Amino acid sequence: MYKFGFVGMGNMASAIAQGFVESGFIPGKEICAYDLNKAQLDKMSSFGIVALNDAHEVVKESDFVFLCVKPQVIESVVADIKEDLKGKAVVSIVLGYDFDKYNTLLDASTRHLTVMPNTPMAVREGMCLLEQTHSLTDEEFSTIKDAFSSVGEIEVVPNHLMGVGGALSGCAPAYIYMVIEALADGAVMQGMPRKMAYKLASQTVLGSGKMQLKTDLHPGILKDNVTSPGGSTIRGVKALEDAGMRSAFINAIEKSMNK
Incomplete structure (x- = not known):
């Protein structure tokens, strides 16, 4: 040993x-x-x-x-x-x-x-x-x-990808915790107890990540599988797009690398 x-x-x-x-x-x-x-x-x-x-x-x-x-x-x-x-x-x-x-x-x-x-x-x-x-x-x-x-x-x-890799896997847990907190806040605002909201949000994040890893499907396909035409999920997706969610995460990775 x-x-x-x-x-x-x-x-x-x-x-x-x-x-x-x-x-x-x-x-x-x-x-x-x-x-x-x-x-x-x-x-x-x-x-x-x-x-x-x-x-x-x-x-x-x-x-x-x-x-x-x-x-x-x-x-x-x-x-x-x-x-x-x-x-x-x-x-x-x-x-x-x-x-x-x-x-x-x-x-x-x-x-x-x-x-x-x-x-x-x-x-x-x-x-x-x-x-x-x-x-x-x-x-x-x-x-x-x-x-x-x-x-x-x-x-x-490869050596030249260690920087961006570290920004993604090393820094992103903090961003995901913010996502969990924000999702839970949304549920709390609708009357859910906070501890319950954290459990639901955290397990949803964990399960979603595992599903992508296990299926190896493009995240967009998995997203589409949840978004029914005219349904509640697609309305939430639009709200996130309107708020610039994608750009915010892309910028976060960029800023993490530019110390």
Whole structure:
């Protein structure tokens, strides 16, 4: 069994680690972590994850080192542990840091892969992008694919598509939560209790996504199958089109990429 170590245990890293443990892929005791915010580490103790005193200890105790810090501090963090990372396997979730960038930051003996996960991994419904170009061994790459497959779906993505892929699967959960909230608000306005409205909206979003994945039908076909001539659904569709829903989502992806 490999040992996983997390340098940084923010919301995304917590979702990944929680998913790995709850899926049964790896016991919590085989995961260690360090974060400046001790409360984040305390929160993960319920999953058996071992809190360590600094990043150096994490690297020493781990076969795979997950770099999960903010982009603005990643270079200083890597510089501090660069010597420790020699000969190690690194998995990074840091936005904007791809294979080429890490080649300039890490020792040549450090093998590395950039991934773009999302927070639904905490409930094993995640979407993780794995950069096509990497320097992990075949066995290491297979292990990471298995790990992320245990908490959702994976896609090996060409390097030039990692940015837009990350904007779609990484940022869009926030947009979907807004959709759920807005749909529920509409039902609440018509008299439905909020908890019931959230359940109906969330399950509808979940079921609709699964139906598209299972059938592989174009979303437009699935939409047409629900919209009867002159019916209530087509009136709702018109209201959304009048409000510029499509343009709003397209613009959201564009803005997510233009940091």
